[in-house]
Amino acid sequence: MSRFKTQKLSFTLPGVLKDKGWERKFDQHRVFLEWDNLVDETTAAHSRPLKVVKDVLWLEVENSAWMQQLQYEKIILLETLNAYLNISRFSDIRFALQEKKKEKKRIQKSSLSYISPPPEEVAQFEKQISFLEDGDIRDSLMRLWYLSKACKSS
Numbered sequence: 001m002s003r004f005k006t007q008k009l010s011f012t013l014p015g016v017l018k019d020k021g022w023e024r025k026f027d028q029h030r031v032f033l034e035w036d037n038l039v040d041e042t043t044a045a046h047s048r049p050l051k052v053v054k055d056v057l058w059l060e061v062e063n064s065a066w067m068q069q070l071q072y073e074k075i076i077l078l079e080t081l082n083a084y085l086n087i088s089r090f091s092d093i094r095f096a097l098q099e100k101k102k103e104k105k106r107i108q109k110s111s112l113s114y115i116s117p118p119p120e121e122v123a124q125f126e127k128q129i130s131f132l133e134d135g136d137i138r139d140s141l142m143r144l145w146y147l148s149k150a151c152k153s154s
Contacts, residue, residue: 024088026140028052031081033143038084039077043070047095055091057081060098067095086136117149 029052036044047070050060061067070077074093082089125145132138 024055025052027085027088028055028057028090030140031057031084033147034084038080043073043077050096052090055089057090057093059093059095061095062098064097067097070095114150117146121149122146 031038032049035049039047046062046066047059050058052058059070061070070093078090078093081093126142129138129141132141
């Protein structure tokens with residue numbers, strides 16, 4: 001007989017996130033998935049989250065004109081993003097110019113296409129995670145699973 005007790009994921013996952021100190025990082029990185037919904041369409045078209053370093057969100061911007069524009073809008077942008085977060089906050093937003101080399105490489109690489117998983121697979125996975133009591137964790141896990149199934153490189 002094994003001396004290890006099995007636990008439900010709903011009890012284990014929040015504990016692991018907390019023990020490893022990942023709760024705040026996990027919360028902050030949700031911005032990457034929701035960027036297009038959090039900012040206006042024009043801002044989303046010319047910038048994207050790049051990384052988070054010590055509670056500072058770095059945005060990659062298309063050019064110096066957009067860097068200047070977003071610098072003027074930084075306080076409002078920071079307030080909007082922090083209002084979206086549950087347990088963490090960004091202390092600042094910094095900007096980095098998009099590298100032209102990366103842009104060329106992106107064009108040369110195969111592109112991603114999004115193909116929705118079959119509804120029965122979605123329903124099956126929703127059933128599998130339905131025991132999770134925390135709605136935010138359940139939703140995040142569902143988004144992660146969905147993207148892993150929907151993103152196909154061509």
